[in-house]
Amino acid sequence: MIDQTHDPKRQSWVDSAGGHSDFPIQNLPLGVFSVGGEGPRIGTAIGDYVLDLKAISGLLPTEVAPALSQPALNELFALPTKARKALRQRLSDLLSDDRHRADIEPHLHPVGDCRMHLPARIGDYTDFYVGIHHAMAVGKLFRPDNPLLPNYKHVPIGYHGRASSIRESGVPVVRPKGQTKAPEADAPSFGPSQRLDYELELGVFIARGNALGQSIDIADAPDHIAGLCLLNDWSARDFQAWEYQPLGPFLAKNFQSTISPWVITAEALAPFRTAQPARPEGDPAPLPYLSNPADQASGALNIALEVQILTEQMRSQNLPPQTLSRSSTLAAMYWTIAQLITHHSVNGCNLMAGDLLGTGTLSGPEKAQAGSLLELSDGGKSPVTLDNGETRRFLADGDEVILTARAEAEGFNSIGFGQCRAQILPAV
Structure with missing residues (x-):
């Protein structure tokens, strides 16, 4: 290509x-x-x-x-x-x-x-969980002795999100309201989220779809990738802790997701395809329908990722945005994009042109590579201190989060994704 x-x-x-x-x-x-x-x-x-x-x-x-x-x-x-x-x-x-x-x-x-x-009419949106280091970090907060559930290394974990609330970069995010329950409380309470967070992700736009009842073979999956964008899948962590059992997140995730407006095409990304990093010794091999030598040889992408924050106080002081973390797809992604598409359709689910898949939070193994404040602040226990002296456990009203990405490969010009940014407004 x-x-x-x-x-x-x-x-x-x-x-x-x-x-x-x-x-x-x-x-x-x-x-x-x-x-x-x-x-x-x-x-x-x-x-x-x-x-x-x-x-x-x-x-x-x-x-x-x-x-x-x-x-x-x-x-x-x-x-x-x-x-x-x-x-x-x-x-x-x-x-x-x-x-x-x-x-x-x-x-x-x-x-x-x-x-x-928005670049496309997004009929359906599915969020995956391919960032293994994010999954480990979050799992340790809830299950210190067993952070990864047994299915994680066998099956690409995902859930269906809300397509109607996806917005393009620059559209503000109104702080959501919902139910929370403090561990010591007898009953839940209602109000604005106090643990609002960002999630550093990539979005994958589907090209050609598949007919209902027919699956996409992993060898053909690359032809179903139109291109990529940046995705901030905002998360109300306090809502999620109360509501996620037994069916998963609901109000914690459906209030808004933000994507960058430019689709970096699969054709433009061809030079940045590379081998999928080998699984750690002892990890199970993917089942045959998820296994393909060509995908393992060139199904990964070398994309550098960065998260910045611009607070209300920083704007008033004419300060530039501050970098919170830097990560990369190679450090973060346990599954390839082709594996996500193949698994999504293997039961006959029909994907359609313009559907959006989220990778899930793309954190690296080090703290400085975390793709969320939940990880950077150890679940809110250790506040992040900014250069101007402010601290953050989670996002405050007025904070603006800026995601950027750059595809890189030796011998080729690097290409960027543009910005994915949005500011937090107070709850209505």
């Missing part, structure tokens, strides 16, 4: 794309934007600009033109991989060959003039 579009020597005539931290010509992510009072339409990011793909559809492969006229990416995701690859190759050629400048430049919009929208 690596071709001339990944060539690190390829340059764009869009000046700001050269050396851009997120969107050089080697990236070309897909998203949905609007300008002024106009309706949403599909675009790609190139440097500090957004290119309107509907406006230049006459210069693009005919098989993708109808999908580009839509206000969401679902129809484009549903096209064969070959068609999406042809679109990427054509865009790369148009943006690297100065002869096309006169045709393209009028349809470039400064990113500051654009409003980004």
Whole structure:
């Protein structure tokens, strides 16, 4: 899948794309934007600009033109991989060959003039739990002697989340209200969450779906990956501790999830595929339907992840955001994305183009790699001290959480995901 579009020597005539931290010509992510009072339409990011793909559809492969006229990416995701690859190759050629400048430049919009929208109509959302170090850390808080349940290393754990409350980066999060029960209390109480937390995740958009009753073989699973985004699956830890038995989280998770607006395509991520880290000695091998030599050889991704916080006090002092942790997919993910897709469909569940899968919190083995405040504060027992002297056990009103990610590989230009950020507002 690596071709001339990944060539690190390829340059764009869009000046700001050269050396851009997120969107050089080697990236070309897909998203949905609007300008002024106009309706949403599909675009790609190139440097500090957004290119309107509907406006230049006459210069693009005919098989993708109808999908580009839509206000969401679902129809484009549903096209064969070959068609999406042809679109990427054509865009790369148009943006690297100065002869096309006169045709393209009028349809470039400064990113500051654009409003980004959800990239797809998300019909269903499933959150997995592939971050083994997060699972261990959380498990120790509740089961110190047995942090991982017996099924974890045999089956990709997941649950169905709420698709209707997924929002794009920049939409504030209103502190949720619900039931909590203190250990010493005789009865639960109702009110705003006091243990509001973030979760550092990646989101996976489904490309082609599968028919009800038919499963996706793991060898074919990569063709069902449209691309990735950042995902903050906000969590009310106090609600969850009271409500999660016996059916799992409910109000603790369904109030809002935030995603970055740009979909980093599977084709753009090809150079950053790598071998899945070997399982520790003694761990069980996956069952045959989850086993594939090609997936183990190149089904993992090398993506660096970072979490920053910007508090109300930091804004008033004109301070920059502070990094809370840095992690990576290679350090965190026990299962590959192909294994998630295969397991999700093995019982005949029909996935659809535009469905979203969350990886679960991606924490590394070290404290500085934790993907949540729950881990950084040891369940709230050890407050995190910020550089300006503030402390946090969990998120305060006014806090803004910023997630970033960068795919990296030797010999290739790194590409970024843009930001996934949102600010906490007081409970209504």
